[in-house]
Amino acid sequence: MYARDNAAGATAGQEPPTGAQIDAAVTALRMLADPTRLRLLWQLREGEHDVGTLAAAVGAARPAVSQHLAKLLLAGLVASRRDGRRVLYRARGGHVRRLVAEVLHAADHHVTGAPEHG
Template identity: 65%
Template sequence: MYARDNVADANDLQQRLPADNQVEAATEMLRMLSDGTRLRLMWMLVEGEHNVTALVTALGVARPAVSQHLGKLRLAGLVTMRREGRRAVYGVRGGHVRRLVTEVLHAASHRVTGLPEHD
């Protein structure tokens, strides 16, 4: 028995690759999460919707910076925004994004603390 007998051929693998536009969208989403302030914002939004004032207070970052980060996250399709009177209220866009943020921060926690990984 040879190792090549257990390996899918290149055509099989190629057919299972995600589409280019899907990879581009995923890359952009991950790029948005690679900024510490944006990742912290996303973590707070995973817990529920918040207005800009609450996010500014919790992060201790200037309001214009928080607004810019939220705008980028919104354009990347990671957050939603709705109006409550004059206030803008932000939330995470869907369960996939919520799980992505949660999982990446949990994985980082394992790495930092040295806790063993689990399946």
């Protein structure tokens, strides 16, 4: 559902987004609107983690983390792979990592009153 990370497409400012692009963006932003999912994506931006590690890092129960990861997988924001009996999760591509970083940097500016960038 989330726009492809490494594919060429319309650049911002050139063509208006399609309905499918708007739908995918809204889905991604909805996923980021949950504090636990945003914390999970923050943890996953730098590498792979399993459910137990993520649960400890975000202070949530393993079943809840598993459910959040399932939603993030369906939305295309997270990818997973098997490593023996474990499943490892990671943020899906640079767009997702940058989106998480940007939204948290913008929040920091809002909270601290730091001046906005150009």
